[in-house]
Amino acid sequence: MPIGFIGLGNLGRAIATRLTDMGEELVVYNRTKSKVENLGYEVVDTPKDLLKKCDVVFLCLFDSPAVDNILNGENGLLCDEVKGKTIIDLSTNHYEDVLRFHEDVQNAGGKYLENPVFGSVAPALVGALTLVASGKEEVFNEVKPLLEKFGKEIFFLGKPTSATKMKLINNLCLGSFMATIAECTSLAQDCDIDKSKALDILGVGGGTSLVLNAKKQKLIDEDFSAHFSNDAINKDLHLLQDLAYSMQKPLYSAAMPKELFSKMKMMGKGDEDFSSIYQLFKS
Numbered sequence: 229m230p231i232g233f234i235g236l237g238n239l240g241r242a243i244a245t246r247l248t249d250m251g252e253e254l255v256v257y258n259r260t261k262s263k264v265e266n267l268g269y270e271v272v273d274t275p276k277d278l279l280k281k282c283d284v285v286f287l288c289l290f291d292s293p294a295v296d297n298i299l300n301g302e303n304g305l306l307c308d309e310v311k312g313k314t315i316i317d318l319s320t321n322h323y324e325d326v327l328r329f330h331e332d333v334q335n336a337g338g339k340y341l342e343n344p345v346f347g348s349v350a351p352a353l354v355g356a357l358t359l360v361a362s363g364k365e366e367v368f369n370e371v372k373p374l375l376e377k378f379g380k381e382i383f384f385l386g387k388p389t390s391a392t393k394m395k396l397i398n399n400l401c402l403g404s405f406m407a408t409i410a411e412c413t414s415l416a417q418d419c420d421i422d423k424s425k426a427l428d429i430l431g432v433g434g435g436t437s438l439v440l441n442a443k444k445q446k447l448i449d450e451d452f453s454a455h456f457s458n459d460a461i462n463k464d465l466h467l468l469q470d471l472a473y474s475m476q477k478p479l480y481s482a483a484m485p486k487e488l489f490s491k492m493k494m495m496g497k498g499d500e501d502f503s504s505i506y507q508l509f510k511s
Contacts, residue, residue: 230255231374232278232285234298235319236264238454239345240288242352243318243378244269250355250377255281274303279313284371288318288345291463292325299332311337316371318345320460322467323389323396330363330388339367342388343375344395348455350442356380362391396468403461403485405439407505413447414509424448443503452497452504459498462489 230253233244244254244267257272258264264271272278275298278285285305289295295317299306305315315333317326317340326342333340346358359379361368368384375382385391412435416426427444430436446452465486472479488505497504 230270230282232257232282233269233288234258234275234278234285235288235290235294236267237288237290238349239352239456240286240318241267242349243286243288243345243357246352246355246378247374252374252377275301275305276303276307276309279305279307279309282313284314284316284374286316286318290460291319292321295319295321295329296325299329305338306332306336312339314339314341314367314371316341316343316375318343320344320395320399320464320467321392323392323471326392327389339364341367341371342391344391345379346395346398348442350455351380352378359383360385360391360394362386362388393471396464396471399461399464400468400479400482400485402439403465403489403502404481405437406443406461406502407485407488409435409437409440409443410447410503410506411509413506417510443501446501446503447506450506452500452507454499454501456502457498458489458492458500458502458504461502462486462493462498465489 231247233254233256236244236256236258248254254269255272255278256264256269257275257278261271287295287298298304315338317329330340340363342362343359351357355378357379358381359375360383362385365386385394412430413423413426417423427447431440465482468482469479469486488508491508492498492505
C-alpha cells in the first residue's frame with residue numbers, strides 16, 4: 229500500500245525522495261498543487277483523499293497552524309476514514325499544540341506519532357536524519373522500519389511533547405553554533421585570513437561541529453538557497469522561549485541568536501538558508 233505524504237517543502241521533498249529511492253510508493257497532497265505536479269507522484273486534491281489510499285500519512289509542515297489546518301480543516305484528516313490509520317508528524321510544532329494533536333487524532337480513532345526531524349536536505353537524501361519520537365510505543369514500533377529508511381539515529385522518548393521539546397532544545401545549539409561560526413568567519417576575514425582557510429582551521433579547532441560541516445561550503449560560496457531557513461530557526465527559537473517562560477526558567481543563550489535571526493527576517497531574508505546570518509557580520 230502506498231504512503232501518504234503532506235508538505236513537500238525543502239525538507240519534505242527530500243524525505244519523500246529518499247522514501248521513493250528506498251522503494252516506497254507515495255501519494256501526496258500539497259497546499260499549492262502546482263508545486264508538486266511534476267515530481268512523479270500521484271497527487272490528490274484534499275488531505276482526506278489520502279486516507280482512502282494509505283494507512284500511514286506523513287506530515288512535514290512549517291508550524292502548528294499548518295498542521296491544525298491539515299487535521300481539522302475542510303476535508304482534513306480528522307474524519308471517519310482516519311480510524312485505524314497512522315499519522316506521523318515530522319513537523320516542529322508548539323509544545324502545547326502537539327499535545328492537542330495527540331488527543332485529537334486519538335479521539336477520532338487514529339494513531340498519532342510526534343516525530344520531529346533533526347537535520348535538513350542533504351542528510352535526508354542519504355537517510356542520515358536524526359528522529360525523536362513521542363507517543364504510544366506500540367505505534368512507534370509499528371512504523372520504525374519506515375522511519376529507518378530516512379533516519380540514521382532514532383530515539384523514543386515516550387511522553388507526548390517530549391520529542392518536540394527536545395527538538396527545540398537541539399535547535400538552541402543549532403542556532404547558537406551557526407551564529408557563532410558566521411561571526412568567527414567574518415572576523416577572520418577582517419584579519420586578512422582567507423575565508424576557506426579559516427573555516428578549515430575552525431573545523432579542526434573550536435568550531436568543529438555538524439553545523440560547520442553542513443554549512444561550510446555555503447559560507448565559502450555564499451550560496452544561501454534554503455535547506456533550513458531563517459524563518460524556521462527563528463520560529464523554533466521563539467517556541468523555545470515560550471517553553472522556558474512557561475517553566476518560569478531563564479534562558480540566557482537563546483535570546484541573542486533568536487534576535488539575530490529576527491533581524492534576518494526583518495531584512496527580507498527569511499526564506500534564505502540560516503547560514504546567511506553570515507551577512508549580518510560581513511564587513
